[in-house]
Amino acid sequence: MRTPKCHGPVITTLVGCTALALAVTGAGTASAAAQPRHLDPAHQTLAPNDGWAASGTGTTGGAAADRAHVYTVTTWDAFKAALADGGTAPKIIKVQGRIDADGPSCASFAVPGYDFDAYLKTYDPAVWGRDRNLDAEPDDSPEGLRRASAARQDAYVKAEIPAxxxxxxxxxxxxxxxxxxxxxxxxxxxxRNLLFESPLDCFPQWDPTDTADGNWNSEYDSAVIYGSTHVWMDHDTFTDGDHPDSTLPHYYGRIYEQHDGELDIVKGADYVTASWNVFADHDKTILIGNSDGAATAAVDRGHLKVTFHHNLFSNLVERAPRVRFGQVDSYDNHFVAGDGYGYSYGIGMESQLVAEHNAFTLPAGADAGHVLKKWKEAPVTADDNYVNGTLTDLIAVHNAEVPGEVLQPGAGWTPTLRTKVDPANRVPGIVDHCAGAGRLR
Incomplete structure (x- = not known):
């Protein structure tokens, strides 16, 4: 079989980024446009029409950085220092090798007095019950000490990215x-071109009121786009790495969940393109809009415009993505379901999802009717999608297999910000070969 050629993202370069040393004669002035940066991916910018992030002003990142604001980092401290240097002046940060942001150990984040065994003993449902949560527990309680320990980890593992x-x-x-x-x-x-191994929350919180059985809830997504605009995530790989959920222990009869999401886009974020990424080996993968509540709706309505194209979603349980409110365009993606598969697209509050030209590879026992999951009444466009090599009407099979949750066709808008659209039946060969970190062309 011939290996597909990776056409990759259509890119442009921002000319005039830095002063170029050009030999000139006479009184002429050297033009930066004479030598655009075609070869260095660090100076590439998002092409016109490449998804929602190309809307309006487009997305150029730090392409205009001068030499003083181009960094190569190999440690977490150096990465944070580079982020802080120069404020919002354009900057390029080149990450070399795998940077460990976990910290020395979970024990290093624990405050004096924190004891997990004491936590388990205190909040055992047989003792604490299942009708009250832990939020009101005082600072010197096991829950209070957990909160303080969690705050230490929070300050360490999070990095604030400037404009x-x-x-x-x-x-x-x-x-x-x-x-x-x-x-x-x-x-x-x-x-771009980064491998993210999911953060492992050292201090998940027990919530006995979360479902009838209670749940452990964790923090820390690999990437969070929170109220931000014009963001391009490209050729990245997201995975749980050495700590998949199958390795996590159980307490109170529930998995001790130490992972949150791989990518969250929330709180009025807008104009995001995610292209040629791999999202793998995870449960709750991507959330667009994090609540149905009135306060959140006031922020999110009219925003959360996101494009996903040429991404590989492999061995995920759910949320690829789950959508509230946003106009989301998802095309030319390959979804490969594994054990425990729940659904791919979550149709949530006032969402307007367009899912076209995608390919789904489902194992025996996984029904095409569960590719779409209805959470709230919202129309969806789902045309020209293939399941196991067969053209499939995802809405029709969903409505036939899940009759109590009928989906209505027609998202009410037509995406125009697309570059190359590949035939859906060719998507697996293209995306599997070309998506993810280390495959940037």
């Missing part, structure tokens, strides 16, 4: 272990 920044991996093995990149209230960010 006008490009973060890019160097070579094929660059990335972060245990980091949580926070894009909060900023504009114009590019994150």
């Amino acid at each position: 006008n920044t490009t973060i890019i991996g160097v070579g094929g093995n660059a990335g972060f272990k245990g980091a949580s990149l926070q894009m909060k209230g900023v504009d114009n960010v590019i994150v």
